[in-house]
Amino acid sequence: MKRYTDRQWMESMRISFDFNNMMADVIGEEEGIKKEDLDSMEDQLKAAAQAMSIKRKEGKMDWRDLPYDQDNVVEDILKTASEIKKEFDAFVLLGIGGSALGPIAVQQALNHLHYNELSREQRGGNPRFYVVDNIDPERMEALFEIIDVEKTMFNVITKSGSTSETMAQFLIVWNMLKDKLGRRFKDHIIATTDKEKGNLIKIAREYGLKTYYIPAGVGGRFSELSPVGLLPAAVCGIDIREMLAGAAFMDEICEAENVYDNPAYMAAALQYLAMRAGKNISVMMPYADSLKYMADWYAQLWAESLGKRYNLKGEEIFAGQTPVKALGVTDQHSQIQLYTEGPFDKVITFLTVGRYRTSMDIPEGFEDIPAVSFLGGHTLNELISAEQAATEYALLKAKRLNRTINLPEVNAFTVGQLLYFMEVETAFAGELLGINAFDQPGVEEGKNATYALLGRPGYEEKKAELDARPKKKDEYII
Amino acid sequence: MKRYTDRQWMESMRISFDFNNMMADVIGEEEGIKKEDLDSMEDQLKAAAQAMSIKRKEGKMDWRDLPYDQDNVVEDILKTASEIKKEFDAFVLLGIGGSALGPIAVQQALNHLHYNELSREQRGGNPRFYVVDNIDPERMEALFEIIDVEKTMFNVITKSGSTSETMAQFLIVWNMLKDKLGRRFKDHIIATTDKEKGNLIKIAREYGLKTYYIPAGVGGRFSELSPVGLLPAAVCGIDIREMLAGAAFMDEICEAENVYDNPAYMAAALQYLAMRAGKNISVMMPYADSLKYMADWYAQLWAESLGKRYNLKGEEIFAGQTPVKALGVTDQHSQIQLYTEGPFDKVITFLTVGRYRTSMDIPEGFEDIPAVSFLGGHTLNELISAEQAATEYALLKAKRLNRTINLPEVNAFTVGQLLYFMEVETAFAGELLGINAFDQPGVEEGKNATYALLGRPGYEEKKAELDARPKKKDEYII
Numbered sequence: 001m002k003r004y005t006d007r008q009w010m011e012s013m014r015i016s017f018d019f020n021n022m023m024a025d026v027i028g029e030e031e032g033i034k035k036e037d038l039d040s041m042e043d044q045l046k047a048a049a050q051a052m053s054i055k056r057k058e059g060k061m062d063w064r065d066l067p068y069d070q071d072n073v074v075e076d077i078l079k080t081a082s083e084i085k086k087e088f089d090a091f092v093l094l095g096i097g098g099s100a101l102g103p104i105a106v107q108q109a110l111n112h113l114h115y116n117e118l119s120r121e122q123r124g125g126n127p128r129f130y131v132v133d134n135i136d137p138e139r140m141e142a143l144f145e146i147i148d149v150e151k152t153m154f155n156v157i158t159k160s161g162s163t164s165e166t167m168a169q170f171l172i173v174w175n176m177l178k179d180k181l182g183r184r185f186k187d188h189i190i191a192t193t194d195k196e197k198g199n200l201i202k203i204a205r206e207y208g209l210k211t212y213y214i215p216a217g218v219g220g221r222f223s224e225l226s227p228v229g230l231l232p233a234a235v236c237g238i239d240i241r242e243m244l245a246g247a248a249f250m251d252e253i254c255e256a257e258n259v260y261d262n263p264a265y266m267a268a269a270l271q272y273l274a275m276r277a278g279k280n281i282s283v284m285m286p287y288a289d290s291l292k293y294m295a296d297w298y299a300q301l302w303a304e305s306l307g308k309r310y311n312l313k314g315e316e317i318f319a320g321q322t323p324v325k326a327l328g329v330t331d332q333h334s335q336i337q338l339y340t341e342g343p344f345d346k347v348i349t350f351l352t353v354g355r356y357r358t359s360m361d362i363p364e365g366f367e368d369i370p371a372v373s374f375l376g377g378h379t380l381n382e383l384i385s386a387e388q389a390a391t392e393y394a395l396l397k398a399k400r401l402n403r404t405i406n407l408p409e410v411n412a413f414t415v416g417q418l419l420y421f422m423e424v425e426t427a428f429a430g431e432l433l434g435i436n437a438f439d440q441p442g443v444e445e446g447k448n449a450t451y452a453l454l455g456r457p458g459y460e461e462k463k464a465e466l467d468a469r470p471k472k473k474d475e476y477i478i
Numbered sequence: 479m480k481r482y483t484d485r486q487w488m489e490s491m492r493i494s495f496d497f498n499n500m501m502a503d504v505i506g507e508e509e510g511i512k513k514e515d516l517d518s519m520e521d522q523l524k525a526a527a528q529a530m531s532i533k534r535k536e537g538k539m540d541w542r543d544l545p546y547d548q549d550n551v552v553e554d555i556l557k558t559a560s561e562i563k564k565e566f567d568a569f570v571l572l573g574i575g576g577s578a579l580g581p582i583a584v585q586q587a588l589n590h591l592h593y594n595e596l597s598r599e600q601r602g603g604n605p606r607f608y609v610v611d612n613i614d615p616e617r618m619e620a621l622f623e624i625i626d627v628e629k630t631m632f633n634v635i636t637k638s639g640s641t642s643e644t645m646a647q648f649l650i651v652w653n654m655l656k657d658k659l660g661r662r663f664k665d666h667i668i669a670t671t672d673k674e675k676g677n678l679i680k681i682a683r684e685y686g687l688k689t690y691y692i693p694a695g696v697g698g699r700f701s702e703l704s705p706v707g708l709l710p711a712a713v714c715g716i717d718i719r720e721m722l723a724g725a726a727f728m729d730e731i732c733e734a735e736n737v738y739d740n741p742a743y744m745a746a747a748l749q750y751l752a753m754r755a756g757k758n759i760s761v762m763m764p765y766a767d768s769l770k771y772m773a774d775w776y777a778q779l780w781a782e783s784l785g786k787r788y789n790l791k792g793e794e795i796f797a798g799q800t801p802v803k804a805l806g807v808t809d810q811h812s813q814i815q816l817y818t819e820g821p822f823d824k825v826i827t828f829l830t831v832g833r834y835r836t837s838m839d840i841p842e843g844f845e846d847i848p849a850v851s852f853l854g855g856h857t858l859n860e861l862i863s864a865e866q867a868a869t870e871y872a873l874l875k876a877k878r879l880n881r882t883i884n885l886p887e888v889n890a891f892t893v894g895q896l897l898y899f900m901e902v903e904t905a906f907a908g909e910l911l912g913i914n915a916f917d918q919p920g921v922e923e924g925k926n927a928t929y930a931l932l933g934r935p936g937y938e939e940k941k942a943e944l945d946a947r948p949k950k951k952d953e954y955i956i
Contacts, residue, residue, distance in 0.1 A: 020954040097811025113620035117594060122623070134808045135865075137838040137858040139767040142591035145600070165807060168840045168853045168861055175841040199847045220811075263956045280823050281759065281800050289617040300812035307816025320820030322759050324802055329643060330612045332924060333575025333698075334778035338785025341920035342798030345758050360615040362646045363653040369677045374934040375646045380615040382932065383646055387613075390927030393944060397923060442819035445875060446810060449868030454860065456852040466871060476498040478741045 004245035004413050014249070015417045017263035018404040021396050022270050022347070031344060031399045033273050038259070045269060048431035049257040052424075062217030063423060066225040067248035067416075073212070073227060074240060080190070080210070081234035088153045089120070090128040091235045092143070094169040095157035095228075098220025099192075100133035101300050102419070103232040105293040106224065107131075109415050110238045113289055126237045127153070135165045140172070149176055153235075155190045157228055159214045161198020164450060170200075192227050219438050221301050224419055239412045246416025254424045264424035267403070271425075272432040274347045274401055275321050282321045283339070286351035287328035287388045290410050294351065295325035298422055305426045305437040312434050319433050321347075329387045336391060340398040347401045351418075352388055354408040356381050482723035482891050492727070493895045495741035496882040499874050500748050500825070509822060509877045511751045516737070523747060526909035527735040530902075540695030541901060544703040545726035545894075551690070551705060552718060558668070558688070559712035566631045567598070568606040569713045570621070572647040573635035573706075576698025577670075578611035579778050580897070581710040583771040584702065585609075587893050588716045591767055604715045605631070613643045618650065627654055631713075633668045635706055637692045639676020642928060648678075670705050697916050699779050702897055717890045724894025732902045742902035745881070749903075750910040752825045752879055753799050760799045761817070764829035765806035765866045768888050772829065773803035776900055783904045783915040790912050797911050799825075807865045814869060818876040825879045829896075830866055832886040834859050 003009045024032030038045075055061050084091060093103055107129055112118055116128045132143060154173050158166040177185035186207055193200040195213040204211045212227035223229070225247055230240045256262040259269050271282065282302060284295040307320030326335050328350065339348060362383065364376035375383070395402045405421070407414040430437025452462035481487045502510030516523075533539050562569060571581055585607055590596055594606045610621060632651050636644040655663035664685055671678040673691040682689045690705035701707070703725055708718045734740040737747050749760065760780060762773040785798030804813050806828065817826060840861065842854035853861070873880045883899070885892040908915025930940035 016955055018950065018955040020950045023951075023954055026948065026951065026954070096808060100808075101812065112623070113617050114624045117624045134767055134805065135858050135862050136765075136767045137834050137836050137862070139591050140838050140858060141836045145590070146592045146595045162849050163811075164853060164861065164865075165811075167850050168856075168858060171840050171843050171850070171853060172838065172858075174843060199844070199850050202847065203844065203850075260953070261956065266956060280821055287614075289612055289614045296812075303813050303816035303820075307820035309819040318819065318821050320816045322800075322802060322816060322820070322824065324800060327612065330574060330578075332921065333641075333643075334579065334774075335781050336924060337918045337920040338781035338798045338800060339920075340923065341787040341796065342781075342785035342800070343758055343796050346800065356615050358615050358619045360618050360650065362649050365649050365652060366677070366681060369680065370935055371640050372645050372649070372677050372681075374929070374932060375642060375649060378646075378932055380613045380618060380646060380650075383642065383928075384613050384615070386931040387642075387924070387928050390924045390931055393927045393947065394920075394923035396947075398920075440815045442815040442817075442876075443810065445818065445872040446814060446865070446868045449871050450861075450865050451852070453864040453868060454852060454856055457848055469871065469874075470504065472496065472498045473501075473504065475738070476501055476504070477494055477496040478739065478744060 002242070004242045010249055010413070013408050013411070013413050014253070015408070015414055015421065016406045017267055018406065019266060019270055021392065021402045022274070027396055027401065028399050031401060033270060037273055038269060041269065041273075044432065045259055045265070046257065048428060049265065051431050052428060053257075059217060061427065062215050063219070063222035063225070064251065066218065067244045067251055067420070070226075070230070070244065074230065074244070077212070077227060077231050077234050077240065081231065084127065084153050084235050085125055088127045089151040090130065090147045091153050091155065091232065092147065093129075093131045093155045093157060093232055094166055094173065095131070096133045096163060096165045097300060098223055099157035099159070099166070099228055100131050101293070101297040102224025102229040104131050104133075105297040106229055106233050106238065106243070106415060107236055108293045109290045109410055110233070110412055111236055115236070124237050127235060129232065129236050132169060135168055140169070149173075149188070150180055153188055153190065155192060155231060156200065157192040158198070158200055159194050159220050159223065161193050161200035161202070164447070167199070190231070192231065221304055222423055222438075224297070225416070242412035243416035246413035247420040249413070250417040250420040250424075254420070264421050265428050267421075267425045268428035268432060270403070271321065271347060271429055279345055279347050279401060280321055281324055281346035283324040283326050283335075283346055283348040284351065285326040285328050285331065285348055287384060288351070288353045288356070288410060289327070291351050291353070292327050294418065295327070297419075299323035299325055301422060301426050304440050305430055306433060306435065307442070308433070308435040309442065310435070312436060317433075317435070319435055328391065329384060332387065332391055336394070339400060340394055344400070347403065348395060350388060350392065350402065350404040352404055352406045353410055354406060357410065480720070482720045488727055488891070491886050491889070491891050492731075493886070493892055493899065494884045495745055496884065497744060497748055499870065499880045500752070505874055505879065506877050509879060511748060515751055516747060519747065519751075522910065523737055523743070524735065526906060527743065529909050530906060531735075537695060539905065540693050541697070541700035541703070542729065544696065545722045545729055545898070548704075548708070548722065552708065552722070555690070555705060555709050555712050555718065559709065562631050562713050563603055563605065566605045567629040568608065568625045569631050569633065569710065570625065571607075571609045571633045571635060571710055572644050572651065573609070574611045574641060574643045575778060576701055577635035577637070577644070577706055578609050579771070579775040580702025580707040582609050582611075583775040584707055584711050584716065584721070584893060585714055586771045587768045587888055588711070588890055589714055593714070602715050605713060607710065607714050610647060613646055618647070627651075627666070628658055631666055631668065633670060633709060634678065635670040636676070636678055637672050637698050637701065639671050639678035639680070642925070645677070668709070670709065699782055700901055700916070702775070703894070720890035721894035724891035725898040727891070728895040728898040728902075732898070742899050743906050745899075745903045746906035746910060748881070749799065749825060749907055757823055757825050757879065758799055759802055759824035761802040761804050761813075761824055761826040762829065763804040763806050763809065763826055765862060766829070766831045766834070766888060767805070769829050769831070769885075770805050772896065773805070775897075777801035777803055779900060779904050782918050783908055784911060784913065785920070786911075786913040787920065788913070790914060795911075795913070797913055806869065807862060810865065810869055814872070817878060818872055822878070825881065826873060828866060828870065828880065828882040830882055830884045831888055832884060835888065
């Protein structure tokens with residue numbers, strides 16, 4: 001029996017949401033959120049919860065089906081992954097934003113922290129894994145110096161099939177593979193894209209590339225549990241069925257309509273009230289290197305979903321809360337000074353781990369130096385946990401809003417829960433703000449300006465607009 | 479002749495600060511800073527500039543001497559580095575905060591982006607380089623699985639000699655080396671710490687460890703140009719004399735008392751005015767993977783220096799601007815939606831590169847798909863530069879304050895300039911805010927609570943205080 005079908009184990013792995021230090025009766029009336037504030041939102045919360053249910057039923061939140069409707073896809077992915085392992089030394093993901101952040105976060109969470117530096121044997125026979133989510137020529141060149149393209153599988157991921165960065169990388173790799181491998185070059189590319197729309201699917205069909213589909217209703221930043229995230233994870237030996245089971249488990253928890261029973265809804269409601277009280281910054285601070293890039297994944301999800309000029313009524317609201325990535329304990333020596341003494345403008349979310357996957361003793365020593373010797377006999381585990389508790393306490397004393405998401409352990413099941421939790425929190429926050437959490441109109445201007453600057457046909461007007469912008473003043477460049 | 483003694487080359491490598499898009503006559507009256515606002519600050523600016531000069535003369539800003547007074551240290555470091563290269567396969571830095579962020583940023587900027595994955599030959603015979611700036615037991619274990627401690631040099635860095643995290647790592651490594659190497663174990667440790675104060679210097683003296691000193695007046699976050707940063711950089715083959723020359727070059731530029739001639743002062747003055755206008759977020763967004771961790775280094779510098787509860791008069795001001803790390807173009811697909819459409823609460827600083835150290839062509843292809851084929855014939859260099867210009871334009875159109883620091887090229891000389899530029903900007907911002915930019919009183923509470931939780935003698939009272947804190951309410955954990 002797989003452990004993720006064992007109800008008792010699943011319950012023991014349930015992640016929890018602790019919002020004590022958000023509440024006025026714990027952190028004080030000045031900064032804390034009063035229960036009355038929450039209660040007075042009852043109608044709004046109920047309406048938002050109903051909207052979530054209705055949208056789901058109407059097929060407007062297809063990402064919520066990902067934990068359930070992918071049996072065939074998963075089977076195909078596992079088969080493909082085992083073939084890739086046999087043939088390839090490296091697996092390179094070409095993608096950016098929602099096509100990259102999830103795979104990076106999950107790999108960091110569930111594999112060795114120096115995975116690519118292990119021997120193949122230590123990696124369990126799995127290939128090295130690289131995500132190239134930028135177009136810096138130095139980085140691209142650096143990649144080609146450490147991989148052998150003839151032993152590399154490239155997974156090009158773009159939902160729209162028109163992402164310039166990814167398609168530029170694709171052109172480079174396509175050409176290089178053709179040069180080196182002749183007719184076999186197509187066996188080195190897997191496309192992950194929309195089933196119908198876009199350029200990548202056209203190319204994939206024309207050349208008969210192996211292809212996975214991102215369901216039409218699943219946007220980039222909500223796509224980690226689709227083939228976008230599942231294929232790379234499976235290739236690196238991660239149990240993707242367990243990850244999906246974790247997401248399904250959290251989905252059950254998130255069925256509750258009452259915020260007091262629904263941790264994701266409660267998390268969103270509290271952030272909403274905090275935003276209303278001027279907390280325009282949301283810090284995500286995992287106390288585990290394995291969860292470091294969850295903060296990056298969350299940063300896109302939260303920023304792009306909620307950062308909106310207009311609400312659904314068309315009113316200008318300039319909504320949004322800026323996500324900040326921090327890492328415990330590291331950033332205690334970088335950011336905590338500001339968090340405890342600076343403006344009262346943020347909510348800090350700790351990600352804590354109940355049991356790390358290893359333990360390390362701090363040996364006794366230097367008995368004549370008490371400031372050092374007191375550490376001996378403890379473990380690093382005790383030290384990191386004590387520091388998290390101490391930081392939480394210091395923030396509480398300084399009246400800084402904070403909350404804690406605890407993972408009993410970092411494994412595929414809890415990571416699946418965490419991803420899904422944050423997705424539901426984000427969608428629900430979108431409902432409360434009355435915005436569309438699933439679009440990103442604000443990136444169009446930059447995209448179009450790029451097209452214009454590179455002379456893409458059809459963008460002549462935008463080019464003229466750019467050419468007409470006032471020249472920079474020399475006196476303002478020093 | 480070394481290029482960094484060639485005035486013409488130096489001038490061609492001068493970094494520039496472009497603040498067009500901060501100014502009202504460029505970005506509009508609503509959001510932009512008016513020249514009058516700057517001019518009306520004349521007295522305050524003059525006073526701050528004078529305070530900078532006086533403090534420097536009085537020896538209260540010893541970090542400003544680092545570009546000049548380290549000839550002997552540099553010589554010793556270069557000798558040590560060349561010995562390390564002969565004997566060791568890996569160089570591991572144990573440190574956190576100011577002892578880690580600079581070395582990470584400089585290594586990323588000036589060495590191969592996959593340095594540790596290169597062969598020793600490709601690395602120019604230099605050892606692999608790891609910075610362990612956390613106490614996560616999983617990360618510590620992962621490190622020991624990829625290094626051979628018998629071929630590893632450990633550089634333990636803590637100015638105070640009492641940093642719990644670093645001393646815990648030190649105890650672990652100390653014990654391990656003694657076990658494996660017997661009497662030779664001391665040859666595997668270099669201590670970098672204060673010359674007089676603290677526990678590490680005591681231990682170093684007692685055991686005769688090779689030691690480098692952090693000058694007494696140089697605080698952690700201003701210490702990158704001391705042996706803290708110089709030794710690791712030298713070990714990895716970076717030209718530290720050129721880096722120091724770059725800092726000295728910027729120091730000359732920053733001698734000017736008038737903000738219109740002094741880019742670091744101007745940068746600080748503009749941030750000060752932006753903060754006053756409610757911009758409580760400072761985004762640092764390099765358009766180069768090589769500069770990615772400069773944003774992390776800056777985040778500590780800016781947050782810890784300016785995040786202060788009290789000003790020098792003892793008034794409660796809760797100052798500070800929260801630094802946010804972003805990466806171009808990557809975060810265009812994550813954060814730009816928020817930056818263009820969300821609240822008007824931030825200043826975005828681009829770090830741009832004039833000439834990347836390599837160029838990569840995007841091949842022609844897919845002529846029947848114009849949305850892809852328009853990329854062909856360009857280079858990745860053109861694409862990344864166009865995207866930066868396009869993003870800057872989109873922000874300008876959306877009236878979002880932004881500014882650009884341009885490095886003609888990324889090399890040791892420009893990196894030295896950049897580090898020094900940001901240090902001066904930070905110190906000057908501290909003057910304008912009327913705070914002490916060089917302390918960090920806000921971290922004491924958390925440190926003491928950690929000591930108490932781990933049972934350090936002398937912290938019984940704090941322990942009692944912690945034990946007496948109200949128990950968490952179960953209803954607030956779901």
